Every structure is written in structure tokens, then in C-alpha cells.
Ligand SMILES: Nc1ncnc2c1ncn2[C@@H]1O[C@H](COP(=O)(O)OP(=O)(O)OP(=O)(O)O)[C@@H](O)[C@H]1O
């Protein structure tokens with residue numbers, strides 16, 4: 001799907017709102033271009049009459065114009081309020097889609113990309129898109145209508161003078177288009193650079209404890225400084241382009257006024273045009289100058305929004321590497337017979353981590369994998385819940401290839417305590433209940449007891465409602481591990497993988513958990 005087709009899709013739920021918005025925009029434009037017409041009509045048909053006849057006409061004009069501007073008020077109100085609301089809703093839909101897609105993407109995507117950059121796409125890029133979504137079509141519409149309308153009405157007054165004005169305006173538009181190309185490039189660069197700043201901040205702050213332990217604040221400062229400077233440079237070059245762009249347009253405006261005055265004066269001298277009509281021209285310049293200004297600002301907004309949307313689409317178009325087959329079946333009634341059949345795996349093209357591995361684990365059995373660090377134990381475990389797909393061979397549960405079953409049923413069947421456990425910002429209870437969101441309090445306590453962490457939790461001021469800190473910073477390594485174990489105990493999966501899950505525990509805790517495990521696996 002082309003980038004624009006995708007963009008237009010986001011308007012679909014709001015098509016009526018959008019159409020009403022455009023209708024209101026039409027009314028506003030019509031009202032705006034009609035004022036010089038009223039003046040033209042008055043100077044040619046009314047003000048030429050005797051004073052007594054003028055007065056009653058003025059009363060009608062007053063009522064008519066107040067009515068007209070009253071309607072304009074309502075329409076403008078609608079455009080500003082509901083137009084923006086529509087933009088915000090579209091932005092919110094896009095943000096949701098992006099987030100949902102982030103959730104779908106595979107481990108490999110997260111191996112390659114940076115969280116700070118992803119956040120940047122989710123927050124600042126999308127804001128520009130919302131502005132574009134709302135102002136874009138509306139501005140284009142209003143401005144085109146006003147410019148074409150103004151020129152059409154001017155043609156009625158004097159064709160030659162209008163053509164001269166048109167020539168200057170076309171020159172102005174060509175200039176804008178040319179400058180626009182440059183702006184497109186610099187705004188995309190801006191986006192990349194600010195994402196780089198976000199990435200740096202995210203990395204540095206997540207690792208703040210390491211930074212401090214090495215007293216490397218200065219090093220981090222330097223790294224940040226370099227990203228920050230790159231962004232600054234990118235902004236500087238964008239302002240340079242913008243500067244020459246805006247100034248150039250100002251010059252064209254001046255040329256327009258000059259053209260009207262000089263050629264208008266020339267036509268007056270030759271008796272081709274009346275003085276009053278020249279005033280109408282000057283009024284119209286004011287009227288179509290404003291939309292040209294708006295269009296020019298719009299091009300900037302457009303470039304920003306476009307750059308943002310392009311980055312958005314890059315993510316949304318990334319196909320997760322681990323995909324569910326359309327005819328995937330639910331993995332049910334699991335006995336737990338696991339087979340690795342001639343499995344090879346590589347993270348990158350050139351380095352083979354696993355090569356022709358054959359393992360058979362019978363249902364109900366507990367096996368331990370022993371091997372050197374970096375030997376591929378964690379990798380081997382990751383293949384079972386399909387965090388990655390095998391490069392060759394197959395992984396089977398009860399004789400079914402894991403690639404033939406739904407991801408949800410597969411992962412529901414497997415509990416895994418990862419080597420580096422992760423705690424979500426929240427309470428102890430939330431973190432345990434992550435294994436089974438609808439768990440009862442009793443079940444949570446039971447799981448905590450089995451993981452030998454209940455007594456510790458009770459010793460905290462707020463018990464199960466205690467806050468664990470971001471990533472569980474308020475807990476010790478062993479406490480985090482035990483919470484993670486409680487989490488999978490609560491999930492009570494058919495297949496359990498412990499990836500060095502007790503590495504941070506003392507012997508006593510480990511023995512205790514071992515005993516719980518034996519009890520639970522019966
Ligand atoms: N996401 C990844 N992308 C690329 N290479 C990876 C990735 N994860 C691990 N590797 C590489 O794969 C190899 C196996 O790593 P793995 O984590 O499976 O080892 P391990 O046996 O679990 O080691 P340890 O006992 O230290 O936990 C290592 O050489 C590692 O560098």
C-alpha cells in the first residue's frame with residue numbers, strides 16, 4: 001500500500017467530520033473572497049447614485065454582512081475545534097497501531113533497534129502527523145479555493161493586470177516547490193537526530209547505575225553532547241533553508257505589490273482601468289497573499305508530518321520475523337514431549353550458534369543443560385517458545401512443529417524465567433500477577449510461598465502493595481529472581497524453562513525452590 005493510501009485510511013472513521021470540516025472551510029473562504037466583490041459592486045452600482053438612495057442600501061448591506069460574518073464565525077469555530085479533535089483522534093489511532101505493532105515485532109527487531117528511538121517515533125513524530133492530518137487538507141482546500149476564486153474574480157475586472165499577477169504568483173510557487181525539496185531532506189534528518197538524542201538519554205539513564213559505579217558521568221556527558229550537537233547542527237541547517245525560503249517568499253510578495261502598483265498605474269495612465277478597481281486589486285492581493293502564506297507554512301508542516309509518517313510506516317511495514325501461520329492450530333492437551341530435531345540456528349548470517357542439535361526430552365522429565373558461557377544454552381531455550389525461529393531443522397512439542405501452532409497457545413504452555421529477570425514498575429503483587437492477570441490473592445500468596453519470597457514480602461512496609469521501583473531497583477538480585485519464579489509458578493505452565501533462574505540465590509533458597517518445583521511438577 002502506498003504511503004498516501006495508508007494515510008487516507010486514517011480519515012475513514014472520521015469521514016463525516018472531515019467533510020463537514022471542508023464544507024465549513026468552503027464557507028469561510030467564500031465569505032473572505034466576497035468582501036472586495038461587495039466593495040466592487042458598491043463602487044460601481046451604488047456609490048454612483050445620489051446620497052438619499054445610498055442610505056437604504058447600506059442598511060441591507062449591513063444586515064447581510066453581519067449575517068455572513070456570523071455564519072463565518074460558526075464555521076471557523078467548527079474548523080478549529082473539531083478539525084483539531086479529528087487530528088488528535090487520528091494521531092491517537094496511529095499511536096495505538098504503532099504500539100500494537102511494536103508488541104507484534106519479534107525479538108530480532110529489538111536486538112537491532114533502540115528503545116529511545118522507538119519512543120521518539122511514538123511521541124514526537126506522531127504529533128507532527130496529527131497537525132498535518134488536520135491542517136493539511138483543510139489548508140490546501142481553503143487556499144486553493146481562495147487563490148483560484150480571487151483570480152477568477154480579478155479576471156472580470158482586468159485580464160492583463162490579472163495575468164501579470166498570475167505570472168509573479170507562479171514564479172513564487174515554483175520557488176516554493178524548489179525550496180521544499182531541500183526542506184524535506186533536512187526535516188527527515190532532524191527527526192533522525194532527535195531520535196538519536198532520545199536514544200542516548202534512554203541508554204544513559206537506564207544504565208545510570210553502571211555509569212555512576214565507574215564514575216563515568218563525564219564520558220556519558222560527552223556522548224550525549226555529541227548527539228545533542230548533531231541535532232543542533234541539523235536544526236541549524238533546517239533554519240538556514242527555512243530562512244532563505246521565508247525571505248524569498250517575502251520578496252515575491254513585494255514583487256506582487258510592485259507589479260500591481262506599477263502595471264496598474266500604467267493601465268490607469270492609458271485609461272484601461274479605473275482607480276477604484278486598482279484598490280480592489282490591492283485588496284485581493286491581501287486576500288490571496290494570506291493563503292499563499294498559509295500554504296508556505298503548510299509546506300513546512302507537511303514536510304515535518306511527512307517525515308514523521310514515513311518513519312511511522314517504516315515500523316508498521318516491518319514484518320515480524322516470527323509469524324503465525326494462517327492455518328496454525330491451538331496447542332492443547334500438552335503432554336510435554338519435546339524434541340529438537342537437527343536444529344541449527346544463527347542470529348546473523350555468518351555466525352552459527354547451534355549446529356545440528358538433536359535433543360529428546362520425554363514428558364514429565366526434568367533435564368539440565370550444562371555448557372560454557374556463550375555456548376548457546378539461552379539460545380536453545382529461546383527456540384522453544386519461538387522467540388526466534390530455527391535456521392534449519394525443527395523444534396517439536398508432542399510431535400507438533402512449534403511453527404505450526406498459534407503463538408498464544410504455544411507461549412501459554414511455556415513458562416520461562418529468563419536469565420536477566422525484568423520487573424515492571426508497579427507493586428510486588430502486580431509483578432507476580434503478571435503470570436496470571438486474573439489470579440486471586442490466595443493464588444498469588446501461594447505462588448510467593450512456593451518461591452520462598454512470601455516472608456520477605458510480608459516484612460515490607462506495604463506487603464504485597466510495595467512498590468518495586470523501575471525494573472525492580474528496590475529489590476536484591478535474588479529477590480527479583482524469586483519474584484520472577486513466583487510469577488511462573490502462578491502461571492503454572494505445562495513446560496517450565498529456568499534459565500539460570502536460581503543463580504543469585506543462596507543454597508537454602510535454592511533447595512527450597514527445588515522442593516517446590518518437584519511438588520508442582522507432579
Ligand atoms: N540477540 C543476539 N544477537 C546476536 N547474537 C547473540 C544474541 N544473543 C546471544 N548471541 C550470541 O549467541 C551465542 C550464544 O549465546 P547464549 O546466550 O545462548 O549463551 P549461553 O550458553 O546462554 O551463555 P551464558 O551461560 O553466559 O548465559 C553467544 O556467542 C552470543 O554472543
Ligand SMILES: [Mg+2]
Pocket residue numbers: 377378379419499
Ligand atoms: Mg544464557
